[in-house]
Amino acid sequence: MLYTPIFPFIVMxxxxxxxxxxxxxxxxxxxxxxxxxxxxxxxRVKFSRLDKMLAKRNIKREHYLHTESxxxxxxxVRSCExxxxxxxxxxxxxxxxxxxxxxCPNDEDFESIAKKL
Numbered sequence: 001m002l003y004t005p006i007f008p009f010i011v012m013x014x015x016x017x018x019x020x021x022x023x024x025x026x027x028x029x030x031x032x033x034x035x036x037x038x039x040x041x042x043x044r045v046k047f048s049r050l051d052k053m054l055a056k057r058n059i060k061r062e063h064y065l066h067t068e069s070x071x072x073x074x075x076x077v078r079s080c081e082x083x084x085x086x087x088x089x090x091x092x093x094x095x096x097x098x099x100x101x102x103x104c105p106n107d108e109d110f111e112s113i114a115k116k117l
Contacts, residue, residue, distance in 0.1 A: 038065070041073055050080040052093045056101065057110050064113065072109065079105040 042065050045051050054064055065073065083089065083105050092099045101107060 076106045
C-alpha cells in the first residue's frame with residue numbers, strides 16, 4: 001500500500017528526466033547547425049572581395065565575423081557580390097597606397113566597424 005503513492009512520483013520524475021535529456025540533445029543540435037552555418041558564412045567571406053576590403057581597412061576577418069550579426073554579414077556579402085564596379089574595386093584593393101574606398105557599397109558599415117576597434 002505504501003508503494004502506490006510513490007509510483008506516480010517515479011513516473012513523473014522519469015518523464016521530467018526524459019524531457020531534460022531531449023532538450024539537451026536539441027540544444028546541442030542547434031549549436032552544431034549554427035556553427036556549421038557560421039563556418040559556411042566565413043568561407044563565403046574569405047573567398048570574396050569583401051575579405052580583401054576588410055584587410056584593406058585593417059579589420060580582422062575573425063573580429064568581423066564574431067562582432068557582426070549574421071544578417072549584416074549576409075547583406076554585406078550580397079552587396080559585394082552584386083556590386084557592378086568590380087574593376088574599380090579590384091584596382092583599389094590592389095593598390096598598396098591608401099585610396100578612396102567610398103565607392104564600396106559597404107563603406108558606411110566598414111567605417112562603423114573600424115571605429116569600434
